[in-house]
Amino acid sequence: xxxxxxxxxxxxxxxxxxxxxxxxxxxxxxxxxxxxxxTLRGAAQLAGVSHAAPYRHFRDKDAxxxxxxxxxxxxxxxxxxxxxxxxxxxxxxxxxxxWGYVAFARxxxxxxxxxxxxxxxxDCPAPLREAGQEAYGVLREQIAEGIRRGRLRAGDPDDLAxxxxxxxxxxxxxxxxxxxxxxxxxxxxxxxxxxxLTDRLVRLLESGLRAG
Amino acid sequence: xxxxxxxxxxxxxxxxxxxxxxxxxxxxxxxxxxxxxxTLRGAAQLAGVSHAAPYRHFRDKDAxxxxxxxxxxxxxxxxxxxxxxxxxxxxxxxxxxxWGYVAFARxxxxxxxxxxxxxxxxDCPAPLREAGQEAYGVLREQIAEGIRRGRLRAGDPDDLAxxxxxxxxxxxxxxxxxxxxxxxxxxxxxxxxxxxLTDRLVRLLESGLRAG
DNA sequence: CCTACCGATCGGTAGG
DNA sequence: CCTACCGATCGGTAGG
Numbered sequence: 104x105x106x107x108x109x110x111x112x113x114x115x116x117x118x119x120x121x122x123x124x125x126x127x128x129x130x131x132x133x134x135x136x137x138x139x140x141x142t143l144r145g146a147a148q149l150a151g152v153s154h155a156a157p158y159r160h161f162r163d164k165d166a167x168x169x170x171x172x173x174x175x176x177x178x179x180x181x182x183x184x185x186x187x188x189x190x191x192x193x194x195x196x197x198x199x200x201x202w203g204y205v206a207f208a209r210x211x212x213x214x215x216x217x218x219x220x221x222x223x224x225x226d227c228p229a230p231l232r233e234a235g236q237e238a239y240g241v242l243r244e245q246i247a248e249g250i251r252r253g254r255l256r257a258g259d260p261d262d263l264a265x266x267x268x269x270x271x272x273x274x275x276x277x278x279x280x281x282x283x284x285x286x287x288x289x290x291x292x293x294x295x296x297x298x299x300l301t302d303r304l305v306r307l308l309e310s311g312l313r314a315g
Numbered sequence: 316x317x318x319x320x321x322x323x324x325x326x327x328x329x330x331x332x333x334x335x336x337x338x339x340x341x342x343x344x345x346x347x348x349x350x351x352x353x354t355l356r357g358a359a360q361l362a363g364v365s366h367a368a369p370y371r372h373f374r375d376k377d378a379x380x381x382x383x384x385x386x387x388x389x390x391x392x393x394x395x396x397x398x399x400x401x402x403x404x405x406x407x408x409x410x411x412x413x414w415g416y417v418a419f420a421r422x423x424x425x426x427x428x429x430x431x432x433x434x435x436x437x438d439c440p441a442p443l444r445e446a447g448q449e450a451y452g453v454l455r456e457q458i459a460e461g462i463r464r465g466r467l468r469a470g471d472p473d474d475l476a477x478x479x480x481x482x483x484x485x486x487x488x489x490x491x492x493x494x495x496x497x498x499x500x501x502x503x504x505x506x507x508x509x510x511x512l513t514d515r516l517v518r519l520l521e522s523g524l525r526a527g
Numbered sequence: 528c529c530t531a532c533c534g535a536t537c538g539g540t541a542g543g
Numbered sequence: 544c545c546t547a548c549c550g551a552t553c554g555g556t557a558g559g
Binding site for chain 1: 528530531
């Protein structure tokens with residue numbers, strides 16, 4: 104007679120533990136299989152509960168998605184901050200921030216796409232909106248600091264921040280969508296690491312495409 | 316007794332007409348409901364055939380997707396070329412090209428996402444790969460021309476092209492994903508049109524973020 | 528938080 | 544190119 108090994112104590116998940124477990128499970132599904140892989144049933148199974156249990160913590164699938172996206176923005180913020188802390192100089196900090204962004208996208212493609220697939224309009228959950236603002240704030244503050252120090256051109260920080268954001272966001276998407284194979288020049292031929300490529304593009308943005 | 320109005324002559328779709336019709340139908344589904352809305356059954360219904368008919372023209376759903384993406388790259392190429400032809404000066408042509416890209420994404424968000432969701436690796440259909448190359452080539456050639464004329468800095472055109480591509484690609488994604496509401500500065504406050512915003516960012520890339 | 532159940536949808540195939 | 548059918552999956556709810 105086999106010994107029963109319950110996957111969880113009978114009174115588990117009392118204080119929001121299941122909520123956290125479901126977010127982590129959904130995160131894993133997203134990272135491994137992209138958006139189609141994220142199902143409430145799948146998350147429930149990974150968390151070791153019945154497929155009806157998640158409804159105790161999330162009204163519907165969208166609610167779980169929003170919670171995952173919120174967590175994602177926080178993780179993205181951490182990635183950027185960690186890389187920036189390791190940067191050698193003030194000038195290198197913007198490139199480190201950019202690399203933190205791209206590295207996050209490359210490490211968790213399905214996750215990355217899902218986060219930004221959540222519209223951050225008026226009617227989105229407040230915590231999600233705030234988490235998004237914080238992530239954007241990291242980049243914006245770095246840009247603002249560069250302006251204050253006279254390293255970057257004076258003006259509205261949001262202008263420069265948006266240019267930088269667009270660049271790294273686009274590079275991230277192109278990288279995780281396997282589109283960079285289109286580029287056939289030295290850049291691709293030399294097989295730059297993603298880090299080198301990111302650095303190079305941000306430097307180009309800093310100094311500009313224009314001649315002399 | 317109601318008159319029967321057949322939706323199609325009995326011998327329709329003999330010469331690849333259905334194939335074209337299914338691509339157009341899939342395109343419409345994508346444009347209206349995004350990736351989840353694209354189903355073989357839905358495309359068949361829109362085309363007025365049974366849900367088993369598409370398998371005569373496409374081995375599976377991925378084959379339809381590849382055909383749609385190919386068509387999408389061609390449409391994107393057209394958008395860029397049309398805007399460039401309407402540009403006033405050589406210097407304005409790069410910004411026009413950028414606007415063609417962003418405008419396409421804004422006009423067909425679900426379509427745009429799907430196109431670039433198709434990996435263009437070694438094992439993708441050759442026509443799809445070629446269509447992608449042609450679209451990228453439009454941007455690359457414009458950059459190369461700027462270098463030839465001494466307007467843009469000398470060097471590998473692919474470097475500059477990738478920077479520009481990343482910028483417009485990122486801006487496109489941010490725009491269609493409703494993420495620009497995060498940006499709260501003058502840029503957003505003044506409610507720039509998408510065209511003005513694109514112009515501004517490309518100009519920033521051209522001249523660089525750096526001071527002086 | 529679980530079992531049992533529903534309706535709906537989908538990709539794909541058999542067989543003609 | 545059609546009808547009929549399969550297995551699988553999913554979101555969600557009833558009822559306990």
